[in-house]
Amino acid sequence: MPNPSLRVLATFRHWGTALPVWSGRLRKEYWPLAAQNIRAQGGRLLALWGEDRRTTEAGYLVHAAFLSETGIVRTEMIVDPATAAYPSLAAIFPGALRMERALYDLLGIRATGVNDTRPWLRHAAWPADQFPLRTDFSGEGLDIAADRDYTFLPASSPDTHEIPVGPIHAGIIEPGHFRFQVLGEEILHLEERFGYTHKGVERLFQGLDVAAGGAHLAGRISGDSTVAYAWSYAQAVEQIISMQMPERAQWLRALCLERERLANHLGDLGAIGNDAGLAFALTQFQALKEDLLRENQHYFGHRYLMDRVLPGGVAFDLTAAAIAALQGGGQALKTAVGRLQEILAEHGGLRDRVVQLGVISPERAAHLGLMGVAGRASGQAWDLRVQFPHIPYDQLQVRMATATEGDVAARMAVRFLEISESLRLQEEILQKLPDGNIYHPLDLRDAAGEGVGWVEGWRGEIFFWLRMEQGNIRHCRPQDPSWTLWPALEEAVLRDIVADFPLINKSFNLSYSGHDL
Amino acid sequence: MYRILREALRLGKAGEKPPRTQRDPASASPSCFRHSLSIRHVDAGSCNGCELELHALGGPHYGLEQAGFRFTASPRHADVLTVSGPVARHMVAALHDCHNAMPEPRRIIAIGDCACSGGVFRGSYAVMDGIAETLPVDLQIPGCPPDPDALLQGLLRVSGDRAET
Known part of the structure; x- marks a missing residue:
């Protein structure tokens, strides 16, 4: 205990x-x-x-x-x-x-014991008296009507002005609704409404074959975190059948996870710069990210590393030549990011926009239970790779990146620190990669029981719970860190102006699909 | 400023040239689409993978704008509606609103396996198993996710062009 x-x-x-x-x-x-x-x-x-x-x-x-x-x-x-x-x-x-x-x-x-009994994931797709996770759910009466009945918090004063945004946003991003109450430019209140991308993932998992269908779906719950989800899912499966993983496969999984972190952090830093009006940052970071994605395609077989991590191991192996090439790529990326970091740090126009913007104090972060990039930028020192390291992280001494300011600049700083740490980890993994198998066939006959998976994805912790019966999935529940982090965004924007919302939102960059399930 | 210019010069031209194209005589696309497409993208329940590739398409390696194409915020400015995701039931009304706001002539492209047929989410109570169930689709670009080259080829086709051989 x-x-x-x-x-x-x-x-x-x-x-x-x-x-x-x-x-x-x-x-x-x-x-x-x-x-x-x-x-x-x-x-x-x-x-x-x-x-x-x-x-x-x-x-x-x-x-x-x-x-x-x-x-x-x-x-x-x-x-x-x-x-x-x-x-x-x-x-x-x-x-x-x-x-x-x-x-x-x-x-x-x-x-x-709570007053708020409004629906959250259900809009109008299924009747209010039917429940998709019940075994006797009929699937009848499904609808495509708009969600017109949801009650947002009423405006607090006749002087405030209400701005509805979404579900479709101006840019190429996922759908969700934001309801602002503003006084002039200042945001007095923000209420989120999600569920637009609800796809019935939990029910889809039921009865799926663990090795093929389940793994395929697990990798597509949130496309930008496919490695973290796939690894977390694989952990849960391997726990149920008490399987010893080949060590090389574990190291290769960690390599994928760090590359996923690199790709997303690079993309975010560029996009944050762009939302602050610095198009230079977007172009530069996009170019670096694209080079990384092309390396992924060439050496791993998929630009975003989908289906690379499977229950039982990984779906690819690296030759000595590939290792040398990836080491070279890592070195080049490190130099390039270092130069850009200096430019961004000295750019007055960018600093004006990001410092003291979208602040979550360490006290509020602790109250809300934040983790991941946003948590660490507000002084919440949680990183599974540090506190609960599994193979190979127990041999890599990961250095945690933290900041205490809790503003957009702090979330950028944490990303920069994590890029350099992930590059160090990649180099160490490539040097120390043990020999051996990359895949161990699963023995799923009569597999039954419960397992959990828990991986530090680039956004935060990805948690999986899985129950198997007779070799198939009985119930499976993935949990994205966005569940915990989205409410923090509602607080972070208060007292800032509407025009800064995209910038603050991007600095969190939370998942809609992973949340809506 | 000097350092920004130096980095911009160092990056230089990152991208490949867009393929040389010519008008495809067999194409039924309006001639006004040639070298000029405004694209409104709607995520109708995608996992975000297709959106990552659309972002990449707008990056310096692919030169989307060199081909005369651009993403637009308003459907009222759009020639092409691209849709990703299996079309979650909760997104159908918003998707129709967006489509109705577009002027004629207009085209619809299904992006990714999910938009084509539901993909891994096919058969769920919460999705429509692809766009074809709700809107007329002019072109399907399969893939999970389709890479930026496939997306660019699809856009060229809808604009009425074909790559010169």
Whole structure:
């Protein structure tokens, strides 16, 4: 048990896996109490989801995963179908509110003790009295009507002006709706509305073959984080069948993950510069990113490394010549980024736009449980590669990038630091790459049980929970860090002006698809 | 300023030249589309992979604007609607609004496997299994995601051009 003071969790058992996971079932009255204990210890909520277990356990099952200093605490609780209600955690972890609203939309069980019972992921695609994650979901009455009934927070004063933005935005970005209340130029309030890209991922996973269909879908939940999702999913599968991974494959996975981080950070730095009016940065960083993507295509077989990480290993290998070429590419990138970093740091026009803009203080970041790039830029020192390193990160001594200012400039600075650290890691991985197999065939006969995956993607932690039965997927739940980070954007823009919103939004660069599932 | 100029010179011309093209006599596209397409892109539930490639297409390696093509913010300025994603049911109304706001003549391109047929999301209760279920599609560009060269070739075709051989 992680800490003796978490008494209600004392019966939890430690999974015998590479990841530190404690797991157990709670009675309903202990559900908020356990969460309070974890919060008091400085823990965070990772994910909250649910399952229809009426046929096997005579009820619905609500799951929650928390992060404590010593690892993941995974809890579950039976919910009686007669009441279909359970106590909310939103008063303890604010991020729980949207997850609980989404859980009602999908499974039809209600969190009690909160006033906000509006839908979250459901618009009008399926009837309000039907729930897609129930086993008896008929799939009838599906609709394509617009979502006209959603109630946004009413304007606080007749002097304020309301600006609706989206779901389709001006640029080439994902769909979502933002409702601003402004006084003159100043943003007084921002409310987000998502669910536009809801694709029914959780239900699609059900019954899929783990090795082919499941892995394929896992890599397409959020296309910019395909490696992190695929690796996290693979971890969950390999845990269930207690498989020992070939070491070379683990190192190659880490190489893919760091290259994914590089590509996205390069793209973001260019786009942030562009949103501040510095087109030079966009062109330069786009050129560097494109070179990296072309290397990916040439040496790994896919520009964004989709389907490179599979349960059981990886789908590619590197020759000595490829390793030498990648080392050369890394060196060149390091020099180029260094020059651009100096130019951006000295550019007065850019600094004017990004310093003290979109601030999330470390106190608010801790309250909201932030992690990933945005969390680290606000002093939240969480990086799985540092605190819970699995192979090969346990041999690489990753240096965490942090800042405390919590503004757009800090989020840029963290990205610059992480680019140079990822380049160092790439160099070290290429030097120390162990020999051996890259793939180990899976023995999935009668595979059954639960597994979790947990990988530090470029945006933040990608969490997977998987239940298998008879070699197939029974239920699978991915969790994107955007669930926790989107509410922070609502706070970050307050007191800034509308014209700065794109810049602040880009500095977070959160996922819609990974959130809407 | 000096250093910005120095870096711009160092990068020089990053891209390949766009392919030399000529009018395709078999094309049914309006002649006003030649060397001049305004593109409105709508993500109708994509995983964001196709959007990454559309961004890359606008970058210095591909010279989208050299071919006379540009992305536009308003559908009222658009000749071509590109759509990615399996068309989530929640996006259908917005997609129709966007399409209705476009002037004639106009064309619709399905970008990526999902927009062509639903891709990995095919069969879900929440998606339409591709655009063809809701709007008439003029061209499909398959791929997961289709790379910028494939996207550029598709746009050239819709503009009524073909690569010179």
